[in-house]
Amino acid sequence: MHPIDSVQVHFNPGQLFVLNLCLAFIMFGVALDLRIDNFSVLFRKPKAPIVGLSSQLVLLPILTLALVFLFRPAPSIALGMLLVAACPGGNVSNFAVHLARGNAALSVLMTTISTLGAVAVTPLYFAFLAPLVPGSQDLRHDIYVNPLDMVSTIVQLILIPLAIGMFVHYRFPRLTARIQKPIQRLSILIFLGFVVFAIHGNFDNIVRYLHIIFLLVLVHNASALFTGYWWARANRLPIADARAISLETGIQNSGLGLILIFNFFHGLGGMAMIAAWWGVWHLVSAFTMAMLWRRRQLEIA
Numbered sequence: 558m559h560p561i562d563s564v565q566v567h568f569n570p571g572q573l574f575v576l577n578l579c580l581a582f583i584m585f586g587v588a589l590d591l592r593i594d595n596f597s598v599l600f601r602k603p604k605a606p607i608v609g610l611s612s613q614l615v616l617l618p619i620l621t622l623a624l625v626f627l628f629r630p631a632p633s634i635a636l637g638m639l640l641v642a643a644c645p646g647g648n649v650s651n652f653a654v655h656l657a658r659g660n661a662a663l664s665v666l667m668t669t670i671s672t673l674g675a676v677a678v679t680p681l682y683f684a685f686l687a688p689l690v691p692g693s694q695d696l697r698h699d700i701y702v703n704p705l706d707m708v709s710t711i712v713q714l715i716l717i718p719l720a721i722g723m724f725v726h727y728r729f730p731r732l733t734a735r736i737q738k739p740i741q742r743l744s745i746l747i748f749l750g751f752v753v754f755a756i757h758g759n760f761d762n763i764v765r766y767l768h769i770i771f772l773l774v775l776v777h778n779a780s781a782l783f784t785g786y787w788w789a790r791a792n793r794l795p796i797a798d799a800r801a802i803s804l805e806t807g808i809q810n811s812g813l814g815l816i817l818i819f820n821f822f823h824g825l826g827g828m829a830m831i832a833a834w835w836g837v838w839h840l841v842s843a844f845t846m847a848m849l850w851r852r853r854q855l856e857i858a
Contacts, residue, residue, distance in 0.1 A: 579747045581718040583812065584672070586744040588722020589737045590651065590665060605660070608792045609667045609802040612785045614674075617642050617806055618682060620780055625690060630773055632692040633827025638777060639690065640828060641814050641835050643682035645671035649840065650808040652741075657847035659800030667805045675813070676716055680708050714816065770830055774838050782807035782846060800850055808843050811836035 621642040625635045646668045654664035671678075726733045785806030789799035814832040822828055 579750075579812075581714050582740075583744040583747060584714065584718035585722040586737075586740040588719040589726050589733050589740060604792070605663050605789075605794055605798045605802075606666055606670070608789055608794060609663060609785075609798075609805055610670060612788045612802055612806045613646060613667065613671055614678065616784050616788060617781055618686060620784055621777065622686065622689060624773070624777055624780065628773060628776075629691065630769070631827050632690055633825050634770070634773065634831055635690045635692075635827075636687055636822075636825075637814075637818070637828035637831030638773065639686050640679075640683055640817065641777075641809050641811055641832055643679045643686070644810045644814045645675040645679070646805045647808040647810045647812070647839065649843065650804050653804050653808065653843040653847045654801045656844070657800045657804065657850040658797065659804065659850070660795075660797040661801070663798055664801040664805055667801070671805075672719065672810070673716065675810075676708055676712055679813075679817075680705075714813065766827075766830060767834075770834050771838075774831065774834050778807055778835065778839055778842050781809075782842065804843055804846065807846075808839050809835065811839065 618639070621638050625638060630638070651661060651664050651668055655661045782803050786799050786803035788806075789802040790796075794802070811832045815829065815836070818824060818828045818832055
């Protein structure tokens with residue numbers, strides 16, 4: 558067993574409750590940007606959303622498994638990579654796509670569908686893919702999760718806050734217009750705050766294993782961004798769509814991943830550190846790409 562597999566990050570029930578509230582608030586903030594009309598785009602012009610979702614929901618898990626077999630990381634690290642890949646798109650992706658002069662409407666639609674779909678997709682993907690991780694047999698008894706329990710948690714943390722946020726947007730548009738930007742900014746600060754909080758108590762272990770985690774997350778994230786972009790271009794989508802799909806594939810809701818790790822996997826060190834570092838790194842990579850793209854002329858095709 559790799560030494561990192563013995564690292565445990567523990568949160569008491571009070572801390573977990575606070576983290577759960579933070580994620581629910583972030584999801585509420587995302588929902589203030591959404592309308593039922595967002596879904597009608599899928600039926601009118603389905604090609605771009607289908608290509609984007611196939612990149613995020615099909616190619617990314619396959620890519621992640623390929624990297625696991627290529628690099629052969631410690632089992633808990635590999636499971637962390639799979640859990641991050643199984644999570645929906647991160648809420649900061651919409652802002653990054655807008656900054657990159659990409660198709661923001663497509664980004665919002667993909668975030669919405671992947672987030673709502675996470676109720677079923679995240680637990681089922683993880684339950685199906687986790688047994689394929691080499692060496693995970695030694696950990697499987699300790700980290701077994703009933704997919705229905707994970708579904709129940711995701712409904713509480715994602716589906717209910719999204720429903721409330723969309724209702725507030727629909728019923729109180731003026732109030733939404735006033736609180737939308739402050740809540741989005743506060744959401745980003747909360748996200749950064751609990752990523753920092755998650756790694757602070759285990760800082761010594763982060764430093765000890767950063768050389769392993771940094772390379773894996775860098776390659777994993779860069780491969781996701783690259784795959785999303787070129788999959789879109791291979792399907793002859795405009796560059797604006799390709800930028801959106803790239804960032805949606807590369808920005809995952811690692812905050813949800815952390816919450817699930819603390820709720821279901823007893824804060825298993827390798828998983829927690831992968832999710833926490835991904836949460837930091839995808840912000841760096843996404844906004845770097847967004848600023849580079851923003852300075853380049855946007856082509857029509």
